[in-house]
Amino acid sequence: MKRVQFEHSSIPYLFIAPQILIIFVFFLWPAAQAIYQSFLLEDAFGLSSQFVWFRNYADTVFSDSWLQAAGFTVIFSVLVTFLSIGIALLLAVKANEVIRGASTYKTTLMWAYAIAPPVAGLMGNLMFHPLIGDLYKFLNAIGWDFDHKLNAFDAGFVVVLISVWKQVSVNFIFFLSGLQGIPKSVTEAATLDCKSPTRRFWTIVFPLLAPTTFFLMVINITYAFFETFGIIDTTTRGAPGGATNTLVFKVFQDGFRGADLGGSSAQSVVLMFIVLALTVFQFRFIERKVHY
């Protein structure tokens, strides 16, 4: 906080009012509604509803389809996070090494940041289209009996690939600026002490990038949870048989397409707790192990 501050009784409230007002109307009120509705059971016509305590939670959260979605979300998030961070780190390290063409590489590797996930999804969807998709034909030609409409693994492959593709550029931007922030004197001293570039990377550079990596893990998990909605909605839509449903996609599916308000709200509330737990975990445990 500032040492010096204004002392006015009413003016700060005027400044902060617009934000607080929006939060109350469009954030706190809907969040409270979600919690309230998660305890209600509506009849088939939505005319009356009944207070049913935790029945919606029990019905949805312990159902096979929710557990399946939870399982897929975990595997999906881990794969997307590690692959996109790994690829971005490799590219950033290499882009930081070159002198010739450095800015061209930088630009062409980061611009995909601006592409919306559903746009990436539709592009990918057409690349894997059974009629015209070259990737679909290529995978079948090299002997992989590829069919993402029927095979759960193949569908997962498509969704992970597109999600990783979309996320590499953000990670690349952060890693590159992290690498450029390492003082020249440090890397030069390391070069004198250690001949092997690979060892130098893992013992000197990577630990210095640890805060960036940690931060990116949080960003990527959030991305895999929430922002991939647009990718899934324009590719597999959870098919085949719910195998590529993420938890967020399922909230939308059950609430809007399935008109199961109580169940969908219960899922929302559970998701809120998962996000909350992840946040607490992040601050409590991981952040301490990273040396800034």
Add this chain to the structure above:
Amino acid sequence: MQNINWRLISTHTILIIGVLFMSLPVWVAFATSTHAPETILRNGLQFWPGGHFFETYNEVLFVEGGVMKKVTALAMLKNSLILGVGFAVGKVVISMLAAYAIVYFRFRLAVPLFWVIFMTLLLPLEVRIIPSFQVVSGLGLLDTHTGLIVPLIASATGTFFFRQFFRSVPDELLEAARLDGATPWRFFVDILIPLSKTMIAAILIIMFVVGWNQYLWPLIMTTKEENYTLVIGIKQIYQILAEGGELPQYQKAFALTILATLPPVLVVLVFQNWFVKGLVESEK
């Protein structure tokens, strides 16, 4: 010497593979969008531009019924611009004001209000999408710009960014301003805003891209075709392709993805330095 050269070659090879991986899909999408639907159906995706560029883009951008039932891509482009600019400006104005109050004033509810704002970071709109929809529809804001933009501004990412930035501004400035008898509003307008210029620009760019790329919220918020943004058009064309028809218009689907991609990509490329600075600084 030999050793170093090999290393350089491998470095460039890896980078070129990376560039191809990132760029080739978009290039193929563009090249394919310039071909006739018969060609695409017969020969698959195209790697070189064909002769139907003007025909396809003209039909998609300007002809009624060219891509959606009625609305043209140009109208959707306008809606996307309104969403992107409205979201960016709204977010910057509201979060700057709130951050100013939090950093520069001592007031009783400062701590609880700060926590209310902080909470919004934990729960993305996706999680509370259905009740948000109900609230907005209850207020009669469906299919309006207000209903589209304002709920998206509820999350407090911008506020945290400006809070961080204001705290790095030297205290002496405020002391000096107070000695000169500046009111809080004067200080904000004459000193703080000019100081934050680059930061404001960077945040505007990032938020424009974020706003332009919104998907789920506009999807459930807009029921009338004339309110579609380009990113929502993507969804509709997906639907049309999935339903099939005698001759699937793949070239139009690709043209639409290119149109939805071009404006945010251009903004990011033109303002690259501000954009990168804003992105990296804001997350600290």
